[in-house]
Amino acid sequence: MAEITERSRGRSGLFWTAAVVVYALIVLFPIFWMATMMVKPNDAMFARPTQWLFTPTLDHFAYVIEQGFHWSLLTSFVLCTVSTALVVLIGTPAAYAFARFEMKGKDDLFLFILGSRMAPPVCLVIPFYLIYAKVGLLDSFLGLTLAYMTFNLSFYVWVLRSFCRDLPVELEEAAALEGWSRVQIFRRVVFPLLRNGIVATAVLCFIFAWNEFLFAFMLGGSSVTTLPVSIPKLITSQGVRWGEMAVVGMTALVPVLAVVFVLQRHIVRGLTLGAVKG
Amino acid sequence: MSSIAFQSVFKRYGAVDAVKHLDLACAAGEMLALLGPSGCGKSTTLKMAAGIEQVSSGEIWFGERPVSRLAPGARNIAMVFEDYALYPQMTVWENVAFPLKVRGMAGQPAAARVGEVLQLLGLRQMADQSVRGLSGGAMQRVSIGRALVRDPEVILFDEPLSHLDADQKVQLRAEIKRLQKLRQVTSILVTHDQTEAIAMADRVAVMNHGVLQQVGAPQDLYERPANLFVANFIGEPPMNLMKAAWDGPRVVGEGWAVTLPAARRAKLSDGAIVAGIRPEHVRLLPPGTAGDAQGVVSYREPRGDADVLTVVLDDAGGVKGGRMVAEIPGPAAFRAGDRVSVGLDVGRLLVFDAASQTNLEAAS
Numbered sequence: 001m002a003e004i005t006e007r008s009r010g011r012s013g014l015f016w017t018a019a020v021v022v023y024a025l026i027v028l029f030p031i032f033w034m035a036t037m038m039v040k041p042n043d044a045m046f047a048r049p050t051q052w053l054f055t056p057t058l059d060h061f062a063y064v065i066e067q068g069f070h071w072s073l074l075t076s077f078v079l080c081t082v083s084t085a086l087v088v089l090i091g092t093p094a095a096y097a098f099a100r101f102e103m104k105g106k107d108d109l110f111l112f113i114l115g116s117r118m119a120p121p122v123c124l125v126i127p128f129y130l131i132y133a134k135v136g137l138l139d140s141f142l143g144l145t146l147a148y149m150t151f152n153l154s155f156y157v158w159v160l161r162s163f164c165r166d167l168p169v170e171l172e173e174a175a176a177l178e179g180w181s182r183v184q185i186f187r188r189v190v191f192p193l194l195r196n197g198i199v200a201t202a203v204l205c206f207i208f209a210w211n212e213f214l215f216a217f218m219l220g221g222s223s224v225t226t227l228p229v230s231i232p233k234l235i236t237s238q239g240v241r242w243g244e245m246a247v248v249g250m251t252a253l254v255p256v257l258a259v260v261f262v263l264q265r266h267i268v269r270g271l272t273l274g275a276v277k278g
Numbered sequence: 279m280s281s282i283a284f285q286s287v288f289k290r291y292g293a294v295d296a297v298k299h300l301d302l303a304c305a306a307g308e309m310l311a312l313l314g315p316s317g318c319g320k321s322t323t324l325k326m327a328a329g330i331e332q333v334s335s336g337e338i339w340f341g342e343r344p345v346s347r348l349a350p351g352a353r354n355i356a357m358v359f360e361d362y363a364l365y366p367q368m369t370v371w372e373n374v375a376f377p378l379k380v381r382g383m384a385g386q387p388a389a390a391r392v393g394e395v396l397q398l399l400g401l402r403q404m405a406d407q408s409v410r411g412l413s414g415g416a417m418q419r420v421s422i423g424r425a426l427v428r429d430p431e432v433i434l435f436d437e438p439l440s441h442l443d444a445d446q447k448v449q450l451r452a453e454i455k456r457l458q459k460l461r462q463v464t465s466i467l468v469t470h471d472q473t474e475a476i477a478m479a480d481r482v483a484v485m486n487h488g489v490l491q492q493v494g495a496p497q498d499l500y501e502r503p504a505n506l507f508v509a510n511f512i513g514e515p516p517m518n519l520m521k522a523a524w525d526g527p528r529v530v531g532e533g534w535a536v537t538l539p540a541a542r543r544a545k546l547s548d549g550a551i552v553a554g555i556r557p558e559h560v561r562l563l564p565p566g567t568a569g570d571a572q573g574v575v576s577y578r579e580p581r582g583d584a585d586v587l588t589v590v591l592d593d594a595g596g597v598k599g600g601r602m603v604a605e606i607p608g609p610a611a612f613r614a615g616d617r618v619s620v621g622l623d624v625g626r627l628l629v630f631d632a633a634s635q636t637n638l639e640a641a642s
Contacts, residue, residue: 170363173330174424178380179351192367 031253037246045242060243069248072230077255079141079226080209083148088202090149091156096190098157099164100172110161117154124151125218132219139223147215152205159204163197164190199266207256227252279464280341280431281306282327287336289322289488296322298488300336304481307462309455310493311479313469315511319488324434324468329353340431353432356425360437362417364409364424371396371405374423381428395423398457415446422454426461433458435467439474451477472512484508502628506635509554509628515586518560518602521632522553529553529629533591533599534571536624546639550632557586560604561621562612569619573599575612585610589620 037045039056064070097103098110116124128147129138137143167190175185216226231248234241260267282304289297297319304310312320325331327338329350338346345353356377364373374395378388396402399419404412409420418438425433438454439447455478458465469475475482476496483493484507492504503509509517522531527543529536531553538546563569573591585608591599602620612618629638 168361168363170359170361171365173328173350174357174359174363175380176330176350177328177353177355177357178377179349180380189365 034246034249037243038250040243042243060241060247063241064244064247067233067244069227069230069251072225072227073251075141075224076210076227076252079144079148079224080206083145083152083209084202084206086145086149087152087156087205088198091153091160092191092194092198093186094153095157095160096164096186098161100169110158113154114158117151117158121151121214125214128215129218137219139220141224144216144220144224144226147219148209148212151215152208155208156201156205159201160194160197163194163201167193196266199263203259203263203267206259210252210256279306279462280343281308281339282310282432282464282466283339284323284327285337285339287323287326287338288334289319289326289331290334296488297326300490302483302490302493304464304466306341306464308481309458309465309467309479311467311469311475311482312485313472313475313482313511314485314491316470318485320468320470320485321436322488323485324436324466327432327466328355328357328434354430355432355434356428356430357434357436358418358421358425358438360440362414362421364417364420366408366410369406369408370401370412370420373409373420374401374427377424377428383428391427395427398426399423399453413446414442415450418442418450419453422457426457426463429461429463431464433463433465435465435469437468437470439469439471447474454478472514484511486511502637502640503554504637504640506552506554506630509630509637513556515557515603515605517554517556517628519552519554519630520600520602522551524548524551529627530595531600532597533573533594534602534620534622535594536570536622536627538624538627546629547631551638552630552632552635554628554630555602555622555626557603557605558584559623559626560602560606561623562587562589562604562606562610563619563621565617565619567619570622571599571602571620573602573618573620575614575616575618576601578610578612578614580608580610582608584608587612589618591620 038060039058040054041057041059044051044054098106103109132138132143137146171189171193172185175189180188211228212226213228216224216229220226221229227248231245231252234245234248284300284302287297287300288295300319300323302310302323312323314320322331326333326346329345329348329352333346336346337344340353365376368376371392375388375392378384378391383391393402396405399422401416401419401423404416409417412420422438435454439450442450451474458478467475467479479496481494482496482499484491484499486507492499492508494502499508499512503512503517506519510519520531520534522529524530525535527537527540529538529551561569562575565572571591571594573589575587576590577588579586584605587604587606587610589602589604591602593599604620630636631638
């Protein structure tokens with residue numbers, strides 16, 4: 001009897017594994033296709049019937065570098081890193097304060113913070129543009145950093161507050177009884193327990209910033225060009241440069257995958273709330 | 279070790295008074311329990327002693343030292359929490375050593391202290407384990423170890439046994455009491471469980487709605503409750519509290535009556551009263567026997583060594599009979615539906631003023 005259930009469980013396990021593999025193949029196929037496009041010669045790109053075998057070429061890479069797309073990559077990377085670092089630096093104490101301290105109008109303020117995230121970005125980008133034009137932040141690195149920080153900060157504070165709330169307040173009280181100050185408690189008791197939450201939320205902020213197009217397009221564009229904004233430049237008067245687009249697209253994809261892959265453990269633990277409890 | 283005294287302490291949250299005019303003292307080396315239903319202000323009182331909550335008015339004294347303006351860390355107290363509040367990223371040893379580390383004590387003397395405390399609590403074998411995987415009882419022992427390790431003036435226990443299994447509860451109860459006596463450390467225990475309070479504390483302070491109702495040895499609370507709240511709260515099954523009236527020296531209730539000795543009656547004022555008698559002081563006799571009331575058993579709850587029976591009393595003198603609960607040695611001879619004669623132990627009968635709800639014989 002036990003043998004039969006064991007075997008049938010093995011069989012259904014096999015079925016589900018196969019189903020997941022098939023699903024993964026379907027989902028991953030466009031990425032595979034993009035990867036082949038990176039090294040496909042132009043004449044084989046849209047050949048009918050599809051040419052599965054072709055002589056790989058590095059022409060697309062050469063063009064992309066020649067056109068200075070690597071500077072956009074660097075811009076994107078620095079911009080997202082700096083803005084996310086600022087978000088963590090400012091947002092973590094803010095989230096903790098919202099979770100722990102009593103203050104007048106706390107709930108209203110908190111809703112207001114989230115409200116800035118609920119508005120469609122298009123509504124926000126116009127005031128941003130007008131303000132930036134006045135203060136001279138248009139098309140500047142600082143301007144974009146501030147914009148990214150602003151829209152990620154609300155999200156970060158919102159998410160991290162719930163992490164903070166999940167921490168048992170008694171841990172902090174116990175530390176206070178030992179004579180630690182608020183700052184010491186925050187640094188040495190709260191922060192270590194929040195680490196997974198911080199990493200998970202910060203990664204999401206980084207990815208939001210990395211994939212962002214509208215703000216980068218409206219507020220930057222010529223001297224500060226992020227990777228997503230640079231891609232349309234490949235739609236040229238001589239036609240769309242698909243191979244180069246695949247190269248840039250893949251370049252945009254890889255860092256996100258790498259970050260998620262490396263920090264997977266933190267993200268999974270962080271996103272399953274309550275994992276911080278002992 | 280120092281004594282603790284609350285002097286006219288108030289705690290207000292906006293318009294709500296969580297603790298009202300609290301005057302309470304705990305002698306050096308004593309264990310005092312704060313007992314009451316949830317929301318009675320007992321935890322708030324403890325947190326004010328710890329400094330986690332600020333006093334709204336009044337003063338708290340540790341010995342000769344006023345502490346209400348001191349930060350928690352300056353009070354030299356330790357606390358044991360309901361949820362253990364162990365640092366999850368540390369081992370058992372590190373958790374217990376933490377208070378010493380914070381104070382800059384390290385090396386051999388610190389290690390010796392931690393080792394001694396772990397030994398005392400039987401945690402020696404677990405020293406290097408992470409606290410994440412421990413049972414509730416073990417976690418709470420670690421937490422007690424962390425409290426004991428630096429010989430604080432006062433230890434505050436906030437519902438330390440609430441989340442434990444029954445057997446761990448009994449075990450740890452005895453252990454806490456033993457350690458408290460061994461170290462002679464002044465302690466306050468907050469609990470909603472009277473069994474816990476009575477088992478562990480030297481004296482028990484009963485609170486309700488932020489007001490201290492009575493403080494005394496467990497036996498005092500049991501035998502001479504100051505008011506109806508304490509009478510009802512202490513004891514299991516709870517005391518029978520019944521509307522009654524004076525008829526000369528007789529106390530007449532709904533379907534029952536007893537006569538008080540003249541000397542005792544003389545000391546008691548007239549007026550509407552509530553009579554109280556504990557179920558264990560109610561006797562059930564075969565029907566027809568002379569008693570203070572007659573009635574029918576409506577419900578029997580066996581508890582092994584004793585049975586708890588609810589009796590519906592017969593109407594008497596045109597008054598509808600009330601209910602009375604009796605606890606008698608089990609297995610009881612009576613079943614639901616049996617007629618019984620009820621005898622009350624007059625010496626154990628308590629008389630409360632119906633209006634003020636206070637015990638007319640309380641030694642206030």
